[in-house]
Amino acid sequence: MTKILSSENLCKYFGGVRAVDQVDFSVDKGEIFGIIGPNGAGKTTLFNLLTGTLGVTKGKIYFKDGEITNLPPQKVTRLGIARTFQNIKLFEEMEVLENVKIGFHTQTKTNMLDAVLKNNKLKEDEEKVHLEGLKLLERVNMLDKKNNLAKNLSYGDKRRLEIARALAVKPEILLVDEPAAGMNPHETDEVVELLEQLNKEGITVVIIEHDMKVIMGMCDEILVLNNGVKLAQGTAAEVQKNPEVIEAYLGK
Amino acid sequence: MFGFYLSQLFNGITQGSIYALMAIGYSLIFGTLGLVTFAYGDIVIFGVFVGYYFYAVLGLNLILAMLLALPITFLFGVLVEKICYEKFRKEARMLMLITTVGFGIFLRSASQIIFGTGNKSIPTLIEGKIEIGNLNILYIQLGIIIFTLIFIYALRYFLNNTRTGIGIRALSMDQDAAKLVGVNVDKSIKFGHSLGVVLGVFGGIMLGSFYNAISPMMGPNLGLKAFTAVVLGGITSIPGAVIGGYILGIMENLAVAVFSSGYRDVVAFIILIIVLVVKPSGLFGKEVKF
Amino acid sequence: MLKAEDLKIHYGHVEAVKGISFEVEAGEIVTIIGSNGAGKSSTLRGISNIEDKAGGKVIFQGEDITSLPAHEIVDKGICHVPEGRHIFSQLTVEENLYMGSYSKTDQTKAEYQDKLARMYDIFPRLKERRNQDGGNLSGGEQQMLAIARGLMMDPVIMMLDEPSLGLAPLLVEQIIKLIKEINEDLGTTILLVEQNARKALSIAHRGYVMETGNIIMSDRREKLINDPKLAEAYLGVG
Amino acid sequence: AEDTVKIGLSAPITGNYAEFGENFQYSVEIAADRINANGGIRGREVEIIVRNSEGKPNVAASIAQEFVQNKEIVAEIGDFTSTSCLAAAPIYERNQMVQLSPTSSHPDFARSGEFMFGIVGTQAAEGPFNAEYIAKEYLGIDSVAVIYINNDWGVSTMENFVAAAEKVGLEVTGTEAFFGGETDFSAILTNVKQNNPEGVYIAAMYNEASQVVNQIDRMEWDVAKLAPSSVFSEQFLKLSGESGEGLVTNTFFALEDPKEKVQSFIAEFRERADRNPNLHAAVAYDSMMLLADAIERAGFDRVAIRDALAETENFEGVTGTIEFTDVGDVVRSYMIMEVKDGDWVVQEDYR
Amino acid sequence: MAANIFEKIITNINKNKLKYIFLLIIVLLILPFVVENQYVLHIAVLTLMYVLLSSSLNVIVGYTGQYNIGHVAFYAIGAYTAAIISTRFNLNFIIVILISGFVASLFSLMLGIPTLRLRGIFFAFTTLGFAEITRLTILNWRSLTRGPFGIPGVPIPQIFGMRLSTNTHFYFMIFILLFLMLLMTYRIINSRVGRAWISIREDEQASASMGVDTFKYKIMNLMYGTFWAGVGGAFFAYFAGYVSADSFILDESFRFFAMVLVGGTGTLAGPILGGAVLTILPQVFRSFARYQMIIYGVAILLIIHYKPEGLLGGRTFKRDLSESEDN
């Protein structure tokens, strides 16, 4: 297995709050990697650091062979890292299909002049984006809603659309933040299925989730954070047995 | 030469203290309540004219007339809130920009018709001065500074320590949540807004009395200056707004002293932009989501 | 104690709640379950009147509160902990808790301090963060704060909208237990909306099931838990 | 109605210059009523079409377009500011209709076309008068600072005064500009005072000029104050109170003027506006009368009106005798006025 | 009642969009030949010019959510550039108009680089300040701009030896410019670039996460919008033959903003209607003289009260301009 994403002594402080404190971890290519921890442990903050949404206080982040510490989000995305947000962030006033099309931004080249001239480059790009966009919507079972405004979707659909949009980036690694939050068991199963399917197709998945059924059922490896500090990293079985993890997070 | 700069500095402080006084009410309405307003100057001047009307037309005692204007402008503030904001509380703030611009145009023109088009003179409320060395300090100037200080502390106390005040702060962050803990959102917004208006009118009266002149057309410029002071100091901070006012006054006057009088406002706005670029939340403000 | 009759809520052309009726008896824990977009949150928002109702009536302790303004409904002792937390982001944790007692005008300082201490007992995490702005808390911390803020009101009835959303497992247990305790120890009536139906039913006395704006089922908890259709759609296996 | 003569009036009825526009409207209407009472022009009643230019040049241009399009309108009076007049000028010129501005004193205005006329006298004439006769001779000062409003009128007033001052050996110690609507003049006064001039020339309308003298007074600065005719108004006295004492200006219209036509105009104006007319009001009145005179001679053709207007000889208005120069300006003769005991008092007559 | 009819008309228009657009273009093309009243034509020219200006603002405010309330600055820069160049050099007016657009665009780049990372209302403050700085600089820099005197004598534009001096000529000039602008904007909006702009409006953080270089696209957007403001200004300079700073006060900026909001943001049609309504309305009310501005103010308030999303608006502004935080 080769490392795809890793950090070294990663820290993020907000004034006195050490949201992420000296975290070392690494994700192997092709696995499903879970991140758990009590509320406020620093999981979302970690995602924000990895994707360039927040600048790091200290430490380094590596993606494949290069360092990506403090790269701006759009560059990180270009390298092949896509994410979803804990608080769903869709382009609310845009149609579902348009939301997905934006995901193809990095893979198309049309510039303003092309658009004005309506040349072949524009036509090719638009055609490609349209077709592939529809394909992605089909994958997440949302083809029938392609012309709805994103804001009018139900919660579960919004989550699915966010994943579809992230997939449009053609990521090597996908970071999802609590994809099953607010879903009923039935809907949760659908999301799990989708993520597992993606993983089979070769996308590395990093998932934050509080639903232990989801985490324990599908993760190859789990990182446990507590108060910004790494508590443990290991397989589901290892983590579940770890007394510190039980004490801090799992209970019983 | 030194004396020259000293007196320009003093001019700046004088003018700054007026900006500062005007900025307090603006800061309450705009910074704390989050109500965008570009009619503030017009509303303030309207309020001062109400006082002027009592004094000059109805012949009341000057101080009485001005005091009488305050409760009336409080009620007027309620009306303004109803017209410009009530329906748009859940809408984008940019709509308020247009409603207040529209209302400002309306009020300014109406004032010209009601009160006449020309400048009007208001006598000084408190006559007299003290001399310190070469400097003459008028009582009215001292009054302005003292009231500014009183208002900062009173308003701070109000917002941090009284029930209504904390309610106003809370509703400015999340109106639904405020309702759900029992804040009468409608009344609180109206109250806060009117309080801001009254503070502004009070400032306007001091200003009119200091310069001995008011005109319906003074509104926009006045509003723009109060606005600049508030943004400069940081929209969330009331003391910041006051300091912003002083900085603005001093910078403008030094600009006149050092460059030329034509560049007075240019300098003010350049400083505004620089401050925003370097510290978007203003000199003393907290980072807010606006 | 709380009764809704033919409640309707519309958003433009969307009919989110299509005329539902239900009631909650004093001392009960009643849960409303249903999939996303069923209209559960809208129902609660309609009761506390932060959303305009298109029709229907709400009766509380025999009094018609249908069109009372939201803050007066709070005064009556109805507390609504909304979905999505709605923390006052630039107030500190402690100020947020103070806001919870906003409607308690007749309460003494000592009583207030007492209650505050109790909240910090229940949620030690909040005590650690007491001077931090609410907006900078993590999702779960905010959820705790929202519940604690509601409890500060000493409500007669507490309407909780998905209180377990985004919480760590340990906390979900805690909160479910807490709700039961509030109900049993303080006698607070509870109306609980939950996505986590199994957990909700484990403490509820009765439940309603909503689907696309209608109540499609209502029964005592034992019956609901054992209903096969329900189990498949909402409870999940295991 | 069909049988009226229509005259367009373009004036700032709202906005910053509203009080001046209002004066225009009062005066022109008084003049029209008077003409109509005397049987109109060539038997037709005069009708004034008022349009609000808001003090904006682009709006003045639109109004010009409306007026020239309306075939019943034979000539236009207005606008107030030189910029508005200049913006409208090409349209009037192209469509061959007279634009008679009561107040544009910019030397370029009347030159900008055959159909452009200004009757207030240009700064090219007033500047030298103020420098030579008011400053040097009447006040007997050798140095002066200039405070001027930074608009077209203010700058041209300042420039013409400064140029004339240099010629007559009056030292200009400094010039300071301010923008319209300013209330605080302490900074520029402090600047100006630093060079110790003997006098201050205040190139401003009466609103700001009264503020300036107030603040000079507050600084306890004993300096000679002089200003162009724009300050000559009752408003100035009201707004400046005691601090206006001793300010000197010129005018070619005086309330004391015993002539019957002047007194009856003043009486009528007082009746309608509840105040005394100022210089701007008086020139607006004369503008209407001048046009009536020209139309009486020429008939209702726009071009003929222009020619008749240009040929006007020895027209006796309330502001003195009016005759146009080749370019369409009027050369004025001035009186010196000073504020004494809270009133405007004529000191010397250069008529 | 009237409201109802209006709604019906709007839905009808939305249904048969293409037909109506075509119809509108035909009507606009025929207009100058049937209308003989020069005043009406003059107002028609102004209306199209304001539509161009408000549409150019809409690109910035409506599509990318950048609250530029100092748009008048770029209009002024365009107008002055055209006036200065055309009175000093003998250049074809088309070139002058292009240059003016680019100069305005360049200034927006200068303003944008330091200020674009500011969010929502804070960006708005800086544009407001910039508008005032621009106006005051024009007034102060007398050697270049003639200060408060303005620049008269902007030459009459010529093409193929023909002098374009009548209202009809100017009508077609602005019609072509507007047509080009709307066509280009339509195409851009429906391309990758436009999508990126809109995504920034909707959620800047999410947009960056999709790989959009938000800073670059915001700059591009600002430059594109201000280019057309500059073009509008240059047109104005030729049309009026005279520019002066009095035409470029802050009120004018608010007027553009009102046009966009009254019509409906983020749609092509909205600012067209808004621009037309708010240009024609004051002309209609001009004969009310002193009551004119009162009516104007009330009209704006009424429209916004009646339809907060704008007459043709479908989408509404976000309540908070930068509510997007990460957790």
Ligand SMILES: Nc1ncnc2c1ncn2[C@@H]1O[C@H](COP(=O)(O)OP(=O)(O)OP(=O)(O)O)[C@@H](O)[C@H]1O
């Ligand atoms: N901008 C900020 N300023 C100050 N503190 C912050 C900020 N953002 C996050 N924090 C703090 O950092 C800690 C970690 O927050 P984070 O959102 O990463 O938690 P989390 O593990 O995702 O929790 P949850 O499971 O509840 O989503 C929290 O205690 C939070 O209060």
Ligand SMILES: Nc1ncnc2c1ncn2[C@@H]1O[C@H](COP(=O)(O)OP(=O)(O)OP(=O)(O)O)[C@@H](O)[C@H]1O
């Ligand atoms: N402000 C709004 N505007 C338009 N439609 C809305 C609005 N709020 C809710 N809706 C719609 O009303 C319906 C009911 O929504 P509601 O939030 O009440 O559902 P819910 O049962 O609480 O779902 P969830 O479990 O996802 O919270 C949904 O279809 C939703 O899309």
Ligand SMILES: [Mg+2]
């Ligand atoms: Mg999180």
Ligand SMILES: [Mg+2]
């Ligand atoms: Mg819900």
